Amino acid sequence: MTNITSLSFVSLDISGDNYLAWVQDVKLHLGSKKLNDTIKAENKSTAEENFTSIFFLRHHMHEDLKSEYLEVEDPFILWENLKDKFDHQKLVYLPAAENDWAKLRLQDFKSVRAYSSALFKISSRLIMCGEKVTEKRKIDKTLSTFHPNNINLAEMYRERKFTKFGDLLSTLLVAEQNHELVIKNHQSCPTGSAPLPEVNNMSFQQNVRGKGYRGGRGQGRYRGRGRSHGHFRPYNNSGHPKWQSESQSKRKAPRGGKTENICYRCGMDGHWTRNCHTPDHLVKLYQIFSKIKRENGRNKFRQQ
Structure with a gap:
């Protein structure tokens, strides 16, 4: 039943x-x-x-x-x-279907899938009205309605000489997905957003040892500037060996709380410029950054 x-x-x-x-x-x-x-x-x-x-x-x-x-x-x-x-419905629907086909353009749709859906609907109406919609007609309609900015891309697809609209459609879908993936990757990490490289732990230890702590003759003794025989502090705040005299550790700038023994070559504290062992490529990056910072400060002062 x-x-x-x-x-x-x-x-x-x-x-x-x-x-x-x-x-x-x-x-x-x-x-x-x-x-x-x-x-x-x-x-x-x-x-x-x-x-x-x-x-x-x-x-x-x-x-x-x-x-x-x-x-x-x-x-x-x-x-x-x-x-x-x-x-007689064929005579009623045929002019409307032909008008929709004439106005159909790929550049008016946000996605290839939406365009293909509209194309198949109009094609079905034309076929029911007795019109023939061949594969070549679908391909020519698609390639001739690209956006003017993508005219070179349309010519490239035309040179591949597609014989089936399904092959052209699959190629366009793959290209659209790859384009969306590139845009997403760019938006997640835009150009210039990566941080500047910093000195790694090994380079830091080498810089610290370069000041008054060397192997060989006189190992374990302070061989820094002035060879002071005062009291020593074997470890700094970061836990790394830092052999410096108490008089040097107390020398601080009046503002900002930074010590005076700052290396003007790499910008790090804890060693002098003549004892600096920072790699050259990091030194160049610091000098460029310092130059830009100084120029920005001058411009800001002039505007005031």
């Missing part, structure tokens, strides 16, 4: 607006049941096949249409009557 009451597709409306789509659905269903000959002229279908076919047609029609053709028992006669009544 469920199979009798349920519809395989939308029934034919009394206005006939869905007649073209309804015809395609009926042909496909009758063909799958091997009943497509029942709606052809001079067919040799059996009585059982004709009854099955006309029952299916009437089951997918509006109630008012069923009443109008109540006495018709031949599926071919019913099919021809409906054709005479609603076949």
Whole structure:
């Protein structure tokens, strides 16, 4: 009972607006049941096949249409009557479909998938109205509606000489996904956002040892400037050995709390310029940064 009451597709409306789509659905269903000959002229279908076919047609029609053709028992006669009544819909839909096809442009859509969906819908309407939409016509329509800024890209695709629209569509989808991936990577890490490289732990230890702490002769003794014999502090705040006299450790600038023994070569504290072992490429980066900082300060002072 469920199979009798349920519809395989939308029934034919009394206005006939869905007649073209309804015809395609009926042909496909009758063909799958091997009943497509029942709606052809001079067919040799059996009585059982004709009854099955006309029952299916009437089951997918509006109630008012069923009443109008109540006495018709031949599926071919019913099919021809409906054709005479609603076949003029092709003349109604064809100009609108051709107008939509003329206005269809790839550059008006945000994605390739949205464009392809609209193209297939318009193509289906043209085919139902009796127009032929070939693969070449779809390809030419797509390549000729690229944005003017991408005209070189369109010519590149044209030189590949696609014969199937599906091949061109898959190529455009892959190119669109790759473009979106590049944009996302750029937005997550824009150009110039990477921090400047810093001195690693090994370089820091070498810089600290370069001041008064060397192997060989006199190891363990302070060999820094002035060779002071005062009290020593074997460790600094970072936990690394830092052999310097108490008098040097107390020398601080009046502002900012920074010590005076700052290296003017690399900008680090804890050693003098003559004992600096910072790599040259880090020294160049610091000097460039200092130069830019000084220039910005001068400009700010002039504006004030």
